[in-house]
Amino acid sequence: MDFHARTKPMLPKLIFFFSGLANPGVINNSVGSVATGANVEKIPGLNTLGVSLARIDYAPGGLNPPHTHPRATEIIFVLDGELDVGFITTSNKLVSKSVKKGDVFVFPRGLVHFQKNNGDKSASVIAGFNSQLPGTQSIAATLFTSTPAVPDNVLTKTFQIGTKEVDKIKNKLAPKKT
Numbered sequence: 647m648d649f650h651a652r653t654k655p656m657l658p659k660l661i662f663f664f665s666g667l668a669n670p671g672v673i674n675n676s677v678g679s680v681a682t683g684a685n686v687e688k689i690p691g692l693n694t695l696g697v698s699l700a701r702i703d704y705a706p707g708g709l710n711p712p713h714t715h716p717r718a719t720e721i722i723f724v725l726d727g728e729l730d731v732g733f734i735t736t737s738n739k740l741v742s743k744s745v746k747k748g749d750v751f752v753f754p755r756g757l758v759h760f761q762k763n764n765g766d767k768s769a770s771v772i773a774g775f776n777s778q779l780p781g782t783q784s785i786a787a788t789l790f791t792s793t794p795a796v797p798d799n800v801l802t803k804t805f806q807i808g809t810k811e812v813d814k815i816k817n818k819l820a821p822k823k824t
Contacts, residue, residue, distance in 0.1 A: 678708025718780030727769020733759035
């Protein structure tokens, strides 16, 4: 009798397995990137373990727009391509670097950060997080597509733009109706 046959109760294997990071994600948005998460929502066995992964794929010129992870530090490993990456410190200083295949870069927990493929071929990274559910808050989408909406007078004063510009941004960022 092997070990698995003696172990009772046996946990379903699928709660500890996910094959969704093996292949590039389909990019069908205006920013040119897609993130595929491997977190507790996809791998229930991660619950309470404090770790997760994601794969981010970038078209040539693709951007993972400025965003933050409120519950995790992120570390990326570049699988393919070259990216310009960076984060903004709480002192409003940009820390940035061009990274290429095999490089690693860290984004501290809660800081606004981005990745941009400035190459002429696709790029991809594997991202590790020290949370089973790091959360992602995209800065532009958060401010311009929330429900209920952030008041226009808050956005106009914050960005020193007019209401027409706010409406233009909201329309560009609004989810496409299918």
